[in-house]
Amino acid sequence: MTGMAALQQAGHLTVAGASKRFGAALVLDDLSLAVAKGEFVSLLGPSGCGKTTLLRCIAGLLRPDAGHISVAGRDITTLPAHRRNVGVVFQNYALFPHLTVAENIAFGLRAQGVSKSESAPRVAEALALVRMTEHAGKPVTALSGGQQQRVAVARALVVRPSLLLLDEPFSALDRKLRETMQVELKHLLREVGITAIFVTHDQEEALVVSDRIAVMNAGRIEQLADPATLYGRPASLYVLDFVGQSTRLAGQVTEAAGGMLAVQTALGPVRAPGQFAPGSRVVVAVRPEAVVLGEAAENRIAARVREVSFLGSRTQLHLDLPEEGEDRGVVELPRLPEGIGPGSAVTLAFREADTMVFPAP
Amino acid sequence: MLIRPTRRALLGGAALLATPGVLRAQTPEIFVGGPASPGLTDILFPRIERKHGFKILFEGTNSLINLEKIRSNRARPTMTVTMMDDPVLILGEREGLLEPLRGKAIPNLADVQAEAKPRDSMWANWCFPAASISYQTQNVKPAPTSYAEVWDRKYREKVILISMRITQAVVPLLAAAHLATGKPLAECLRVADEGFSKLRELRPNILQITTNPPQAQQLHESGEVDLFLSPDSRTTLFRKSQRAPVDLAFPKEGTVAMPAGVALVKGGPNQALGEKFINELLDPETQALVAGTFFSKPTNTKAVAPAGLNLPDLVVLDWEYFADNRNRWIERFEREISAR
Amino acid sequence: MSATALAAPATPAPARRLDPLALLALPGLAFLGVVFLLPLLLLLWSSIRGAEGFSLQGYVRVLGDPYYVGVIGASLQLGLVTTLGALLLGYPAAFALARAKGGWQVLLFALVFLPLTVSIIVKSFGWGIVLRRDGILNWAMLNLGLIERPVRMIFTEGALYAGMINVFLPFMVLPIYSVVRMMDPRLPDAAATLGASPWFRFTRVTLPLSLPGVVAGVSLVFSLAVAAYVTPSLLMGDRYMTMSMVMAKAFLNLRDWQLGAAMAAVLLAVAAFVVVGASVLQRRLGGR
Secondary structure (H helix, E strand, O other), X not given: OHHHHHHHHHOOEEEEEEEEEEOOEEEEEEEEEEEOOOOEEEEEOOOOOOHHHHHHHHHOOOOOOEEEEEEOOEEOOOOOXXXXXXXXXXXXXXXXXXXXXXXXXXXXXXXXXXXXXXXXHHHHHHHHHOOOHHHOOOEHHHOOHHHHHHHHHHHHHOOOOOEEEEEOOOOOOOHHHHHHHHHHHHHHHHHHOOOEEEEEOOHHXXXXXXXXXXXXXXXXXXXXXXXXXXXXXXXXXXXXXXXXOOEEEEEEEEEEEOOEEEEEEOOEEEEEEOOOOOOOEEEEEEOHHHOEEOOOOOEEEEEEEEEEEEOOOOEEEEEEOOOXXXXXXXXXXXXXXXXXXXXXXXXXXXXXXXXXXXXXX | OXXXXXXXXXXXXXXXXXXXXXXXXXXXXXXXXXXXXXXXXXXXXXXXXXXXXXXXXXXXXXXXXXXXXXXXOOOOOOOOEEEEOHHHHHHHXXXXXXXXXXXXXXXXXXXXXXXXXXXXXOOEEOOEOEEOEEEEOOOOOOOOOOHHHHHOHHHOOOEEEEOOOOXXXXXXXXXXXXXXXXXXXXXXXXXXXXXXXXXXXXXXXXXEEEOOHHHHHHHHHHOOOOEXXXXXXXXXXXXXXXXXXXXXXXXXXXXXXXXXXXXXXXXXXXXXXXXXXXXXHOOHHHHHHHHHHHOOEOOEOOOOOOOOOOOOOEEOOOHHHHHHHHHHHHHHHHHHHHOO | OHHHHHHOOOOOOOOXXXXXXXXXXXXXXXXXXXXXHHHHHHHHHHHOEEOOEEOOHHHHHHHOOHHHHHHHHHHHHHHHHHHHHHHHHHHHHHHHHHHOOHHHHHHHHHHHHHHHHOOHHHHHHXXXXXXXXXXXXXXXXXXXXXXXXXXXXXXXXXXXXXXXXXXXXHHHHHHHHHHHXXXXXXXXXXXXXXXXOHHHHHHHHHHHHHXXXXXXXXXXXXXXXXXXXXXXXXXOEOOOOOHHHHHHHHHHHHOOHHHHHHHHHHHHHHHHHHHHHHHHHHHHHHOO
């Protein structure tokens, strides 16, 4: 209970030891999370990792089998959804198809018994906030995907929730619009000053919109950190893989001294900071942009180019690695040097400090 | 009426479809229309076919549809013999659809009791089913001896009447007229209107007025209904023979003969075979079989009813008068007796 | 042809031009014209033809006779009670059916629709067994101590209503089910997160969205029930005359074509009013 109290103090939203089982499947496994007031946190993970279940538990649409949830210091674990004051923007928005834009936005106010005279200016304000004033009288079925999302956000915000949950809010939009809306929505929510939880399976989206990201795996939070830490110092191979790309090689620790390791890989020896006993089987990894061609850093390995991908602002080289399994190779260069193409032999150089070591799975 | 020719054409077409055998007969055949009751095609007809060497094509439907068929084929009749209830036969006679029966061709007609050859032998009754009160033998002891007992309050909600739309409903109407006027049952048809007020007094006892006698019969046998007025002996005594706990009462006022007529269709094919068929139906030996099969009274005075079937003398009604007044009685019955 | 079809959505054809797809309705229309419209016109014709040519006597007899007005009233009452009962039972059942999963849904479907495959005659005998004095229902209530002596249930109006609801329930469930099945189950969730109580969610979200199904079910069940013939005649007999029973009597027994046709025309008017009213209502609801 002291842990719970500590968590409650730490966060605006706290989830303490939440578990949820559907039949034989343990979907939430003793999960804890604290989110500060005004913070944007993403729940990131593949489908089935429990992120939507956690969101529904916070919203009150599901009740966890064990654990506690509180918002602003109040335990809401057993409170039904309509008494929680937790706003939700649903995947595909779940707008009321029989109501107009303005009626959709006014719905929550009417449900809570707000008088017409008080609700009218609030609806107008919400419409203006999402720049939908001119569409107020339209049926929601006549709106584009982006407009529907704005209505859904306005509908959730107009009742002044203490917390906003967004379930894959961009998945219904095409890629171009998605990128615009991500920035726009983040800006809007920041202006309102609300605490928001995003559920997403798209790591890029999570990186764009969040202050912190909780990477979820099998009902647990694998790592909760700010995007830079998550990218630069992933806590596990799972996080390394889920967020960004990398070149990774399996190997064995040959030497460990003073926080530095020597690892023998199939492509030669690599040195990296870390704490492993000699003889440990490990995976060494380096982010694509930390690699240069040539010999300008401590670690150097020889490889052959399999494929070249031009991405505009940068170029990716996919490497032919001698071993299958855990190994994979992706290098990113600002521009492709002359004479490099599929089949070229290259030397990769990267700094010891940029080299990460994980226990082999 | 515009609709009628359409219906006639349809029914006529159906009749033609049903009788292709008539047109290309090898062994002689006749087409007989009649009620779809058991006993005819499985017991009676095979016997006649064997005895006389012709084939009987039978179509079983109710009397009014049967009449409609004869009417629509008036120009080129396909049916030789029709077996219908007397009130419907009267309609057929009035429209000139029937051929009078001739004693020369049907010798057994001479032995048939006079009441069973109405309208100068325009048709003959080939048997007299009996109708009075059907009672549930486990609940009603002893057997009712008078129609007055039906009005007894101990039978509250224990009586089912047959709808006036069905011929057998004449029995409770006659009984009511008798109780109201004191006239003998045989004379009560002509004063039937005077029975309605008495019938109204029966209402507390009436559980239902049925248009679906098999359903009522089932409730009767199950004991839900003590008295059922009036399925005739074809049902009650047949079910009794099947060990159902029901029996036919023989009230002192009399038991009523239900109509079962057989007639020749005017201009029908193979008239001679038709006459042979009717003569055989009226034969004393066949009549005994008919009586046993249909739990009815023979109409040939020389016929000997099978042992165990002891039906009293029956009250035979003037079915022409009945036919002429039935619609009015249906209306009165519905409004005064049935209505909630 | 395929080019026109492809171009059609981009350039909406002028309203007056006939969509070639409408031709697909022709066989159906021709069929209905022969087997339905033609007999219908003949029926209306015979309702205004008396023994001496044109006469409105049939309608005078039906609408001017308190007895027949009572019969019309009884039919309407039967239709209303049946519809209301079927709605109260069928509405939640349709939701259960739409939300049930796997084997449960199969089972519920069977429970709702298997009774349709049982002949009404068989059902009526079954009801007899359940409702009579020594029947299952009386036996159960006696043993539970709810009653002291058997209650008469057979051939009562209560039994008639119960039987009618039993017969027509599937026709209420099916249209509501097909609407509810298409309804996004997250809409009530969304309403809940906006602070809507269960009652508010039902009256402002679930009910309005399911209303097209309700309107279809109500108009279907009402027009079937108000025209019912077999079920009332089996469950009540002549003591509860309906319009259809009068028609049967007029055509089959009285051979009074004008009376039967006039009653049929009145029934048709009632049913047409309900069906047209329902489709107007439905269009208005659908327009939102």
